[in-house]
Amino acid sequence: xxxxxxxxxxGEIAVRIIxxxxxxxxxxxxxYSEADKYAPHxxxxxxxYLIGPPRVQESYLNAEKVIAIAKEAKADxxxxxxxxxxxxxxxxxxxxxxxxxxxxxxxQVIQKMGNKIEARCAMKEAGVPIVPGTEDAIVTVEDALLxxxxxxxxxxxxxxxxxxxxxxxVVYKEAELAEAFxxxxxxxxxxxxxxxxxxxxxxxxxxxxxxxxxxxxxxxAIHLFERECSIQRRxxxxxxxxxxxxxxxxxxxxxxxxxxxxxxxxxxxxxxxIEFLVDEEENYYFLEMNTRIQVEHPITEEITGIDIVEKQxxxxxxxxxxxxxxxxxxxxxxxxxxxxxxxxxxxxxxxxHIDIFQPPKGDGIRNEIxxxxxxxxxxFYDPMIAKLIVHGKTRDETIALLKEALGQYKVTGIxxxxxxxxxxxxxxxxxxxxxxxxxxxLYYK
Numbered sequence: 415x416x417x418x419x420x421x422x423x424x425g426e427i428a429v430r431i432i433x434x435x436x437x438x439x440x441x442x443x444x445x446y447s448e449a450d451k452y453a454p455h456x457x458x459x460x461x462x463y464l465i466g467p468p469r470v471q472e473s474y475l476n477a478e479k480v481i482a483i484a485k486e487a488k489a490d491x492x493x494x495x496x497x498x499x500x501x502x503x504x505x506x507x508x509x510x511x512x513x514x515x516x517x518x519x520x521x522q523v524i525q526k527m528g529n530k531i532e533a534r535c536a537m538k539e540a541g542v543p544i545v546p547g548t549e550d551a552i553v554t555v556e557d558a559l560l561x562x563x564x565x566x567x568x569x570x571x572x573x574x575x576x577x578x579x580x581x582x583x584v585v586y587k588e589a590e591l592a593e594a595f596x597x598x599x600x601x602x603x604x605x606x607x608x609x610x611x612x613x614x615x616x617x618x619x620x621x622x623x624x625x626x627x628x629x630x631x632x633x634x635a636i637h638l639f640e641r642e643c644s645i646q647r648r649x650x651x652x653x654x655x656x657x658x659x660x661x662x663x664x665x666x667x668x669x670x671x672x673x674x675x676x677x678x679x680x681x682x683x684x685x686x687x688i689e690f691l692v693d694e695e696e697n698y699y700f701l702e703m704n705t706r707i708q709v710e711h712p713i714t715e716e717i718t719g720i721d722i723v724e725k726q727x728x729x730x731x732x733x734x735x736x737x738x739x740x741x742x743x744x745x746x747x748x749x750x751x752x753x754x755x756x757x758x759x760x761x762x763x764x765x766x767h768i769d770i771f772q773p774p775k776g777d778g779i780r781n782e783i784x785x786x787x788x789x790x791x792x793x794f795y796d797p798m799i800a801k802l803i804v805h806g807k808t809r810d811e812t813i814a815l816l817k818e819a820l821g822q823y824k825v826t827g828i829x830x831x832x833x834x835x836x837x838x839x840x841x842x843x844x845x846x847x848x849x850x851x852x853x854x855x856l857y858y859k
Contacts, residue, residue: 415727415728415733416440416490416517416731418442418487418488418489419442419491419727420480420483420487420489421445421455422474422480422492422494423455423496423497424446425784425798426798427495427496427707427709428495429454429782430723432455432458432459433458434723434727437721437724438727442459442460443459443461443463447465447468447469447472447473447474449792451464454783454784454786463483463486465479466479469794470795474498477505480505481508481509491727491731492509492515492516493726493727494506494516495706496708497796500706501704503521503524507521518685518730519682519683519684523680523681523683523705530702531574534700536679542672543672543697545614545615545617545691546614547570548612548613548614551574551610552610552611558591562613565615567616568585568587568618570583570584570614571584572612572613573599573601573606573611574602575608579649580601580606581599595611617691617699618693619693620692621660621693621850622691622692623641623644623661623669623690623691623692624640624687625638625673625687625690626685626686626708627677628686628725628735629683629684630683630729630735631729633678635674635678636735636737636739636742638742639656639657639666639718641658641710641713642656642849643689643710644849644850644851645853646854651709652754653749653835653839654710654713654750655748655749655809655812656713656716659847660849661692661696662696676688684726685725685729689702707723709752709798712801712803713748716803717745717746717747717805718742720737746807747811747812748806749804749816750801751816751835752831753801753825753831754798754830758834761831764830765793767788767791768786768789768827769827771785771786771787771789772825773802774818774820774823778804778805778806778812778815779804780802780803780804780805781800781801781802782803784800785800791828802816804816804819813839838853838854838857844857
């Protein structure tokens, strides 16, 4: 088993990983920027090392410094969390070459899945449905226009590299395409060093549904059912729930089987998530694969009783999966809301000093927190400050508990999106399970 783990991340996911490590008696090493000197993950770890100035390029994205700290701390493994270096194939390879266990898949798999064009081709070969679109990189506006006209508007213009909704735009007519293509290609080149683009057909009234998978190094793979992640702003998730209130049991079974089939075809190891777009007739199409732990993994843990971080660490340590698909079942319903330091109307970040931070408490309530009372939220990082997860026997019971829990939240000194979250879950369309990716555009004015 891993003895000492460097957590190459910050915030709530670093705290989350430390918690499981304590349960497994694994020593933990935190890294922190100058802006995070007093962050919870720094205090909780057995050891903490300053990694650099506040800017991510000089701290949490500094792969060489992470490796150097791991050597200095005499660690044997590195967990990347999510974001930052988590899906950086070069970093995973550096860890492997330096003799550290990388808690995630092999660098070659990260490389393949990180390129969305390659990922589409790999999934097609594995027998997973893909959204109609281009299968090769598009580098000129002329080619983009040609392919878009063949596919038919509206289309999605997407960067092959990167994630988090960056380099992605819906284009409704030909007159908009040239500017959208050029702008997103430029942005992708700037942020990811790769301006390659591709085009997909836009699926109207789509749902964003993803399947959690686990796979060991012995060829065993399982899925932990699905998560509904359709409520998004700027292509980033805000509310997630498990299981999906939309798909039938037959579709659930089929999507899970396809996800495992793809996982095995890729020779994938560790935890991963295969994301799908699902149309109104429950046709599903591969969107992308996240080769890391997801922000929304707690709702899967709540409905399965499985500690996904624990499984990550066991698999990375060379252990076999001690679970079979037949042993797994869905237990109740879970919903996660992401608490952001942001204006609930404009969605603009709201950094500042938190005077009071009081999360809700009670049965069925779980908090994953990155801040506290008398804490400064800086403008350097993602504005998510906490996650609220609730678990009930039924979806209706879970929604009622979530409303109660959000009402208990007390955060002063900064703006948060809590009022927006309450507005969403109180809406009849949410209660009915009508949560498509354009939900906020339609029902949050």
